[in-house]
Amino acid sequence: MQDTVPSGTPCWTDLATPDLADARRFYPELFGWTSHVMPQPEANGYTIFRKDGRAVAAAGPPAAPDQVPIWSTYVATDDADLAAGRVTAAGGQVFVPPFEVFDQGRMAVFSDPSGAALSVWQPMAMPGAELFDVPGAMCWNELVTPDPERAKVFYELVFGWQPENRVVDGSPYTEWRLGDRIVGGMMPPLGDGFPADLPAYWAVYFAVDDADATAAHAVRLGGEVLVPARDSEPGRWAALRDPQGALFSVIALHPR
Numbered sequence: 001m002q003d004t005v006p007s008g009t010p011c012w013t014d015l016a017t018p019d020l021a022d023a024r025r026f027y028p029e030l031f032g033w034t035s036h037v038m039p040q041p042e043a044n045g046y047t048i049f050r051k052d053g054r055a056v057a058a059a060g061p062p063a064a065p066d067q068v069p070i071w072s073t074y075v076a077t078d079d080a081d082l083a084a085g086r087v088t089a090a091g092g093q094v095f096v097p098p099f100e101v102f103d104q105g106r107m108a109v110f111s112d113p114s115g116a117a118l119s120v121w122q123p124m125a126m127p128g129a130e131l132f133d134v135p136g137a138m139c140w141n142e143l144v145t146p147d148p149e150r151a152k153v154f155y156e157l158v159f160g161w162q163p164e165n166r167v168v169d170g171s172p173y174t175e176w177r178l179g180d181r182i183v184g185g186m187m188p189p190l191g192d193g194f195p196a197d198l199p200a201y202w203a204v205y206f207a208v209d210d211a212d213a214t215a216a217h218a219v220r221l222g223g224e225v226l227v228p229a230r231d232s233e234p235g236r237w238a239a240l241r242d243p244q245g246a247l248f249s250v251i252a253l254h255p256r
Contacts, residue, residue, distance in 0.1 A: 005076050008159045008178045010141040011128030012074035012121055013204045014058040016067055017244050020045050023059040026221050026242055030214065031136040031206060033057075040102065054130035056137045057206075063096070063109075069246035072109075072119055073141045073202040075159060080106045080122040083158065090157040091150075100124075112154050114147045114200035133207060139253060140205035140234075143186040147200070148174060151186060169232050203239075205249045211236045214250045218242075 005011045017023045024035045024047055033049040033056065046060040062069070077083045080098040087094055087110040095117070096109035104126040109119045121128055131137040145151050152163040152174070161176040161183065174186040189200075208214040211229040215238040219225060226247070227239035237251035 005128060006178070006181070007076050007078045008161070009076050009181070009183050010073050010138070011076040011123075012058075013071055013129070013138050013141075014046075014060060014074070015069070015071050015242075015246055016062045017059055017069045017242075017246060018062055019244050020047065020059060020061055022222075022243055023047070026223065027057075027059070029221055030218055030223075031208075033136065043102075051131055051134075051136040055126075056129050056131050069242070069244040070117070070201075071204040071246055071248050072117065073204060074107070074119045074121040074128065076128060077120040077122050080108050080120050083120045084108045084110065086158045090154045092154060092158070098122075112143075112145075112200070113150050114145045116143055116145055116151075116200035116202055118202055133253070135207050135209045137207055138204060139207040139251065141184045142203045142205065143184070143200070144189055144203055145186065145200040146189055148186055148188065201247070203247065203249055205237070205251050208250045208252055211238045211250050211252045214238070215240060 015023055027033055027049060028035055033051055036048045036050060038046045044061050047058060048055050049057045084094050084098055091113045092110050094110045098106055098108040100106050103124055105124045106122040107119055111117045129138060133139045143151060155161045161178055164175045164177050166173045166175060175182045176184045215225050215229050218240045222243040224241040226241055229236055229238040235251045235253040237249055239249045241247055
């Protein structure tokens with residue numbers, strides 16, 4: 001098995017979309033990715049996206065016909081079955097019990113008490129993403145929820161995350177700490193540009209060189225800008241929607 005990110009850390013993201021062919025057009029043109037379709041017929045066209053030859057994300061068909069297009073966050077775990085049991089005990093709902101994905105890994109899909117969907121990934125042949133925090137790769141995962149206090153209890157029970165409250169750009173913000181590492185964030189629902197009835201969800205951020213240019217490019221490719229590029233403490237970011245409606249964000253990170 002290849003090196004993996006620590007257990008309890010976001011390690012992978014993939015897109016469920018009803019138009020896989022268009023996803024293979026849109027995202028490679030936007031981020032400079034290459035597409036590699038898994039050869040197994042039962043993979044249903046699941047496509048690994050690579051940046052500079054290294055896996056960064058994937059896309060596949062929806063699990064059910066009525067599933068909305070969505071980018072999913074996967075958290076690394078040493079034991080997917082144990083994680084699923086903790087989800088149930090902490091008040092979440094397991095949608096897809098643990099199962100093996102070929103020889104690649106073992107995964108499960110669940111939601112927290114507010115309905116935000118999340119997956120766990122127990123690596124076997126595939127560790128998850130091979131590149132992070134550089135343009136074209138995932139760099140941040142953020143829970144947007146109307147019930148942050150309940151989420152703090154849930155994620156500590158499931159993953160051992162410790163919530164650290166901060167004020168970022170004048171608004172309350174929570175960072176999730178695991179040991180000596182910040183592994184993600186949490187904030188209340190955004191207003192401008194987002195549907196008022198949008199349920200709790202995990203947002204995926206991809207690093208880019210220029211958030212304004214990427215947002216403009218996304219529009220030219222058939223996407224939509226939900227939140228125009230704006231400055232924040234970690235960098236300049238924008239919230240986008242792909243041609244099928246999947247939400248994602250991009251950020252030009254400030255040097256650390």
